Amino acid sequence: MTKSDIGRRSLGRRIAHCSDGRGQVKRRLLAGLLFTLIPWLAAAEALDQARQNHMNDLATYYRNALRGEEVVELSASGETFLGLWLEQRTGTPQGGILLLHDQGHQADWAFRLQQTRSYLPDVGWNTLSITLPRTPDDLTDADYDRLTMARVNAGVQRLIQEGQFNLVLLGYGEGAYWAARYLAMTGAPPENFGYALMMVDATPDRADLPDLIGQLEVPVLDLMFNRDNWAKRNARERKAEAARNQLENYLLIEDAPDGTFLGEPNPSRTTRRLWGWLRSNAAGQEVDVKQ
Template sequence: MPRAPRPTLAALCFAFLTCGLPALAADATPAKQDAADNSQEMPAVTRAPLQERSQVEAAGLERQLPENEQQQLQAGDETFLALWRPANVGEPEGLVILLPGDGENADWPLAVGPLRRKLPDAGWSTLSLSLPDPKGDEPPPRPEKPSKIDRSEPVVSAEKAAEDGPSTTEQAGSAEPNTDPAPPALSTEGIRKAHSTRVSARIQAALTFARQSKPTTIVFLGHGTGAYWAAQYLAVEEPTDIRNLLLVDAQQPAGYDPILDKLLPELKLATGDFYYREAPADRSAAQERLQASKRQKHPAYIQVAMNGLPGDRATEQEQLVRRIRGWLSLQLQAGAPPGR
């Protein structure tokens, strides 16, 4: 009796694959759906802006320097770091307030740091300030980083969603948009005015602290753009107990008025203008300040040209300290009794 034909191996494999494809397709559908759902993102959330560079550097100085040198001063609603060193003598000559320039800190290795550490040995107390970053140089806000939607909730089919009505997210999205006006952006002039106000507030806070020790003389010393801010404060506030101003490598901050050429002669203070002769731009600016002082018949303006030593900063800074000490010994004018 003839046997029934057996299915070939190829036919069996084809039948198996045909039966298994619907199941595989069904298993793949949820995986694709989950992948699509997870690719959806929540609305972006804006993170708080980074700290100003000056705040970061001040925090670094707080970690590095002795606590007895640190003073937290209050200027309006801001607290800032100042570095204080009393004179290493029984009867101090007076007090020097140091103002660093843009991009510098209260212990900057050029001028500011060496002077604040070495003038106390010459009988002068020093108070070195941290000034705010100029507007426009602040770091940008942190980039927006969206977060994934929480998918712990069970996935609801389209048919079920239609029966249940609008979801919570859709209801929230259908709410009326926020119509509160955004705060107006400051103009360029407004930004500069706000920065000038912050700087002046810090200088005023430093003066308040300095006057507590009742020094016989208070001297302002500005480095870089700090020289401009020292002169600008003295011109606006006219404190009667400040009779001496020292400028080291003075720089004019871009966009601010009046310029130093017009500002310095009108102060009529004992002024020491120390500059480095190597850079043509610095020589030219120093020449203009000197000519302006002559036109205004400034009674006590002295300009001192120095040689920079880029390959030997230690010697360069030692020479600067000696020049400043010499000016304080020979050109200093006694101030009015403190107390204003």
């Protein structure tokens, strides 16, 4: 063997050794990455399971605490979510109301929403209260907005499937924003349809809510109890947008809190106000509609 052969073989061993070293580094990096990702993936899976368990627990609670036929399941964007349905109890049906709760609440709470959804069927209104997504968590704002709007649309479509074409969206707090946003994006109702919007203590934290109100072409009740300056300012801006856009059927009512809690008279003053406005501005009638 020549010296040059020895040198070449030594160089080959050195190169092989260096290649093995880089491979070990890559393997260490990959192992570290997997070590980091596995807990994250496990946490994401646990969060998804917790959400599913929460929905199952709510469904079980509703079926045990309420009449089973009130609980309905709807789907939007590939997800299943809960709704609470009550059929009107009169001989003069008026239409359907989709109730949207405030941030952090659910389809049968707070009590003001619970009383409204359970009382209005006594005066001719079918009610459907749906659960909106919880805080975004791992969702982007855009994804959260898309998912929320899909749920509102699924609620509207469910009312239409039930034969309701005179539709009212009733939103509490954050739910008022989503109701207004949905109707602004929907535009004028189709022929033979009626739309209306009722907002109770609409959130003042959505800067575009006044602009949405200005785009509407439907009757609007804006009922507020919130007395802080930020809420009053936002309410004045909503009223101004309605005036600038000549929304004649817009009404802002600033009222004192009525203490709608468990044990209060049924219906409360809030419920009576909503019912009275519905009679004057959104009453429907039963007709034969071709498919």
